[in-house]
Amino acid sequence: MRVLLNIIWLIFGGLWLALGYFAAGVICCILIITIPFGIASFRIGVYALWPFGKTTVDKPTAGAASLIGNVIWILVAGIWLALGHIASAIAMAITIIGIPLAVANLKMVPISLMPLGKDIVSVDSRPGYL
Template sequence: MRILLNIIWLIFGGLWLALGYFVAGVICCILIITIPFGIASFRIGVYALWPFGKTTVEKPGAGAASLIGNVIWILVAGIWLAIAHITTAVAMAITIIGIPLAVANLKMVPISLMPLGREIVSVDARPQYM
């Protein structure tokens, strides 16, 4: 089922969302001081191409530097990427088939706003808490 949802996702919005992340990553890498943001943007861009079967978890040891970086990210690119996710979610939710895709879009809004201090892992590999 994940493969089918990923294919539908890729065709109806994932490619455009990933392209937005890749453009943000290239811009951040050109502005040498923001290379860590560019790397995070490329990482999330790959996640935006094939999101089903993956999730995000907090990185252990992420501290104040991640918080400061996330504030800068929100101002530079995060707000625009979050708006793109919300807009795409609304468009996908119009059809019954698109509702799971809209939910996936809304789940990506937090990482599009604050990518630093988060890690993308397989759903099967995420830590299990008791």
């Protein structure tokens, strides 16, 4: 079922989301000081391509630098990305088939707000998964 949902997701928005995140990652990597944000954008872009069957977990090594980076990220891009995911989720939730896609968009809101200090892992490999 995850493969089918991921294919539908890819066709109806995942590809464009991922391309947007990849473009932002390239821009951030060109500007040397924002390379950590570029890496986070690439990571989210891969997550945006194939979100079903994946989840986010906190990195145990994340510290104050991640917190400061996330505050900057929220002010510069996080709010707009989160609002975009919410608007897309509302549009997708209009149809019954789009409801799982809307849920996936809402699942991406926290990582689009605060990507630093997070890892994207398979749901099956998550600690404590039964």
